[in-house]
Amino acid sequence: xxxxxxxxxxxxxxxxxxxxxxxxxxxxxxxxxxxxxxxxxxxxxxxxxxxxxxxxxxxxxxxxxxxxxxxxxxxxxxxxxxxxxxxxxxxxxxxxxxxxxxxxxxxxxxxxxxxxxxxxxxxxxxxxxxxxxxxxxxxxxxxxxxxxxxxxxxxxxxxxxxxxxxxxxxxxxxxxxxxxxxxxxxxxxxxxxxxxxxxxxxxxxxxxxxxxxxxxxxxxxxxxxxxxxxxxx
DNA sequence: GCGACAG
DNA sequence: ATCTTGTCGC
Numbered sequence: 185x186x187x188x189x190x191x192x193x194x195x196x197x198x199x200x201x202x203x204x205x206x207x208x209x210x211x212x213x214x215x216x217x218x219x220x221x222x223x224x225x226x227x228x229x230x231x232x233x234x235x236x237x238x239x240x241x242x243x244x245x246x247x248x249x250x251x252x253x254x255x256x257x258x259x260x261x262x263x264x265x266x267x268x269x270x271x272x273x274x275x276x277x278x279x280x281x282x283x284x285x286x287x288x289x290x291x292x293x294x295x296x297x298x299x300x301x302x303x304x305x306x307x308x309x310x311x312x313x314x315x316x317x318x319x320x321x322x323x324x325x326x327x328x329x330x331x332x333x334x335x336x337x338x339x340x341x342x343x344x345x346x347x348x349x350x351x352x353x354x355x356x357x358x359x360x361x362x363x364x365x366x367x368x369x370x371x372x373x374x375x376x377x378x379x380x381x382x383x384x385x386x387x388x389x390x391x392x393x394x395x396x397x398x399x400x401x402x403x404x405x406x407x408x409x410x411x412x413x414x415x416x417x
Numbered sequence: 418g419c420g421a422c423a424g
Numbered sequence: 425a426t427c428t429t430g431t432c433g434c
Binding site: 220221223258259260261262263266267288289290293294299300314316317318319320321359 | 421422423424
């Protein structure tokens with residue numbers, strides 16, 4: 185899909201896509217999804233997966249897995265070109281779309297406001313949140329070593345582009361930013377409510393686990409419903 | 418030119 | 425991202 189794009193073309197395309205970004209609160213959230221990619225080093229095969237869980241219960245309900253071929257290389261600032269095409273393919277397998285999707289990477293916390301979460305959000309016309317494990321753009325003070333302590337991230341212009349969030353004591357923070365069709369504050373709130381006992385919030389953590397099992401042949405492609413566990417009685 | 422650099 | 429052993433801390 186983007187295999188023939190030069191980085192110069194890609195940057196111009198990101199600037200155009202960014203003009204379509206919209207930030208508004210989500211009315212009601214009952215389901216949240218996590219999306220991620222896994223691949224073997226030096227391979228063009230991408231193993232994409234999207235998991236859907238209840239919100240705020242964080243109970244896994246279903247998940248979709250699919251492969252996609254791409255030769256677009258990884259380059260800081262252009263992650264969407266490598267991952268979004270594969271994610272859009274798995275996205276089609278989901279019958280009932282979730283209320284919001286969390287991506288492993290940034291939203292508008294990006295030099296051209298078009299991180300992988302914003303990129304996917306625009307193309308899928310879907311509310312998205314970016315949750316990165318390391319900082320790509322901007323600067324911030326270190327949040328206190330207290331659970332859910334935050335620090336604003338600003339760029340050299342002074343624009344507030346996201347938050348560093350300490351999801352677990354003694355662990356490095358994660359970086360949250362709005363992707364599309366959501367606000368910065370709501371993105372932060374939703375991620376806080378999606379954290380359990382790990383540094384990585386449940387949507388992205390489970391997506392990462394399943395996509396890795398998929399790559400290792402432990403799971404097959406397609407849409408899967410998870411048998412409801414009877415917590416009752 | 419120098420340093421930074423999601424996954 | 426993936427590969428990969430030991431090691432530090434709760």
